[in-house]
Amino acid sequence: MNEKHDFASDLRTYLVGFALAALLSAVPFAAVALHRPRAQVLWLLIGCGLVQLLVHFRCFLHIDLSEQKRDDLQLILFSVMIVVLMVGGTLWIMGNAHRHMM
Template sequence: MDQQHAYRRQLRTYAIGFVSALVLTCAAFATVRFHLAPPQTAIGIVFALGLVQIVVHFRFFLHIDLERSARDDLQLILFSTLITLLMVGGTLVILANLHHRMM
C-alpha cells in the first residue's frame, strides 16, 4: 500500500507540473496572439512567465527544492546556466561588434 501511495503522490506531482506548465505556456501565447499588452510590456510578461516556468520545471519535473540534498543539484544547474549565459552573451557581443565594424 505504501508503494501505491508513493506512486499516486508522484503522479499527482507530475500532473500539477504539467498543468502549470501548460497554463503558463498558453498565457504567454495568448499575451502575444491577442495583443493583451503593448509590445514592450508583452516582452516583459513573456519573460516573467518563462522564469516562472523554469521554476515549475525545476520543482515538479526535476524534483529540485530547497532541501539540503537538492541544493547541490541546484548549484550545479545554476553554474551550468551561468556558463551558458556567458558563452551566449560573449558570442552576441562579438557578433554585434563585427556588425558595427562592417557598417
C-alpha cells in the same frame, strides 16, 4: 504500500506541473490573441517564462531548496552561468567584428 504512495505522489506532482506549464504557456498566447500592448505582452512573457522555469525545476526535476537537492541546484545554476557567458561572449565578439567591418 509505500511504493504506491510514492507513485501516486509523483503522478500528482507531474499532473500539477503539466497543468501549470500548460497554463503558463497559454497565458502569453491569449495576451497576443487579445491584441494586448507589445510592452505588456513582453513583460507577461518574461514573467510566465520565469515562473514556468521554477515549475519545471520543482515538479519535473524535483529540485527544491532542501539540503539534499542543493548540490543539484548549484550544478544547474553553474551550467546556466557557463552557457550564458559563452553565448554572451560570442554575441559580443560577433557584434564587435560586425561593427568594425561595416
